[in-house]
């Protein structure tokens with residue numbers, strides 16, 4: 001009889017140790033005498049992985065047995081970062097592992113830092129998907145993530161002579177966190193043609209024939225919940241040539257290159273993550289990626305549903321699919337195709353199932369980021385899907401016409417097909433029409449999509465189709481893991497780690513906001529975190545920074561709308577101010593370290609110029625004896641999730657300074673405040689709700705409001721455009737070649753002076769500088785500053801991604817958690 005394997009409990013450090021040794025000696029075929037940190041990392045991960053896979057199996061069995069509605073989160077990006085520390089903390093075995101490893105002669109931090117980040121994402125959108133997976137598992141939702149297994153994640157950034165250089169991120173060399181499922185393979189079709197005929201009953205039939213087949217192979221990544229029995233699954237698809245090997249005939253006749261060409265071409269599909277965020281370029285390979293991933297995922301979801309033998313009309317009761325932006329919108333078309341072409345349902349019945357199944361999240365209002373695919377491209381690659389899109393559009397436009405018979409313009413405005421040359425498929429419109437709910441990611445953003453880009457759809461569908469779910473972050477990674485000492489202090493005052501499951505418990509910290517002892521400890525922890533970052537800065541840049549200085553941090557993708565250029569112009573302004581100060585005045589100024597980090601899309605020349613300017617300013621300021629410790633400018637190379645875990649806890653003030661109305665939410669703003677930093681920011685994205693939660697006196701807001709932006713832009717273009725005098729001074733200094741050849745930076749300056757200052761840097765500059773002066777003043781009063789940070793942390797409960805997931809479950813997915821205790 002089959003006796004179930006009992007995984008090791010890791011009840012004692014010795015038990016853990018013995019599993020590590022077993023993996024070193026058997027799986028890795030090494031001896032304890034040549035076990036270095038890399039091998040120790042590998043063995044530690046493998047030991048933990050054994051446990052995760054058992055829990056994964058039990059979870060899947062439980063979910064199959066219960067047969068509840070499942071959530072499928074489709075995202076082209078999952079920015080997971082490191083897995084080991086997270087796995088140890090979530091299963092509650094970090095202490096045991098720590099002691100076990102120490103006994104083997106290793107420090108756990110050194111082992112953790114061996115791991116390569118899983119960097120399958122660009123920025124906020126991908127990290128949000130990762131936080132959501134953590135929350136769904138921690139809350140016991142039966143949920144799957146579906147994505148692509150890129151061979152190359154986001155590129156590594158090197159700074160060479162002040163310029164960004166991109167290096168490929170080959171991360172799969174050794175990845176203990178994935179399980180290849182060579183038995184789960186799906187054939188994916190591309191190209192070909194559609195043959196139409198009538199069946200015996202005269203019903204029109206469409207068959208998609210010909211073209212080529214690529215195989216999708218599943219790789220599973222276990223997602224352990226925090227202190228739960230749930231381990232969910234992230235399924236990533238990898239592409240493989242259908243023939244498996246190359247063409248032996250060609251190979252034997254000496255045509256080696258074309259023999260491998262097919263294999264190469266198939267494998268290219270999942271080879272690389274597109275490094276643009278917020279810029280759509282309409283590349284065929286990107287469309288191939290999207291369909292490949294969507295078709296494989298839907299095949300998997302439909303197969304699982306069919307096992308239950310339920311009728312099709314119950315599909316939406318069993319399946320909720322959330323579209324992370326428009327990237328997976330083809331899933332709507334693919335499900336309709338499966339239902340009408342393969343399962344032979346009537347169009348209307350199929351379409352009703354489809355729309356009940358999908359929800360669509362919008363993450364940006366920037367017009368250049370809205371996906372559109374050319375009709376000829378789609379006709380060639382996905383001929384059947386294009387026909388279905390036309391039919392979806394026809395029925396949709398007919399319904400609009402019935403509702404608004406006299407409004408011809410409206411039809412053109414809401415059509416899924418843009419009548420341009422060539423015609424384009426508007427993916428956001430398709431996503432809205434094919435979903436039952438559309439949500440934005442912060443209140444302002446959700447209001448803006450209703451009043452701007454999707455205005456006409458509010459008219460057509462009514463306002464209830466649109467909703468808001470303000471983003472959140474997982475407190476497990478972004479507090480407990482990144483800032484263990486702060487977590488421990490909070491736990492000691494709130495009755496243990498329960499606050500990590502119910503973040504509103506942080507409220508209990510309010511009573512310590514004036515507690516002398518508590519404040520002292522609080523301040524010591526911040527200081528220690530700053531020392532840790534200062535050490536990293538020293539090691540990576542050679543610059544010594546004073547941990548007692550005010551750490552001012554802006555880390556995020558480099559983009560004009562996020563306005564790192566305004567920050568560095570502000571730094572130059574500060575530099576000039578310091579140079580003009582008397583020694584007495586200098587004594588009164590709080591020393592500052594301005595820290596930047598972030599990647600520029602490889603083809604985004606302006607963003608690269610901003611990086612160059614930051615580094616050039618740093619090279620001058622950091623070596624100026626007149627300035628000394630009063631100002632340092634640092635660019636942290638290769639900002640990623642694991643760097644963020646060092647940077648975020650070390651901040652005194654962080655910058656979230658996008659032009660109002662452009663940053664959909666932002667999530668690092670939440671991470672910084674949760675770690676006891678204050679923020680300076682515009683009235684944009686989630687900053688607004690953060691202000692509402694923590695109180696206006698605990699945040700430094702500045703700048704024009706979203707409602708004022710349009711008029712200001714109009715004035716720049718058609719009225720008088722006066723540049724802020726302090727900013728002109730900064731430009732004059734740049735022109736003196738103070739920071740190297742001024743010509744390198746003309747584009748940055750003339751975007752403001754000559755090209756309408758689209759992002760309103762000049763309009764907000766004075767307000768920005770003045771507010772930074774308020775920050776200087778406030779920081780001098782450390783006692784009050786600390787009180788502000790404690791009160792802020794105490795009021796951040798709302799921004800847990802657990803709250804977000806519960807809101808999605810209730811208002812979009814109509815699902816409930818599956819409590820494993822009750823179920824057992």
Ligand code: 26V
Nearest residue numbers: 124125277278279280363364441663664665666
């Ligand atoms: C768009 C595109 C266009 C095609 C090429 C590749 C690519 C990759 C990503 C995107 C999506 C851009 C939208 C985005 O990342 N939005 C961010 O979403 C965060 C989570 O909701 C939010 O906090 C940020 O404010 C928002 O900018």
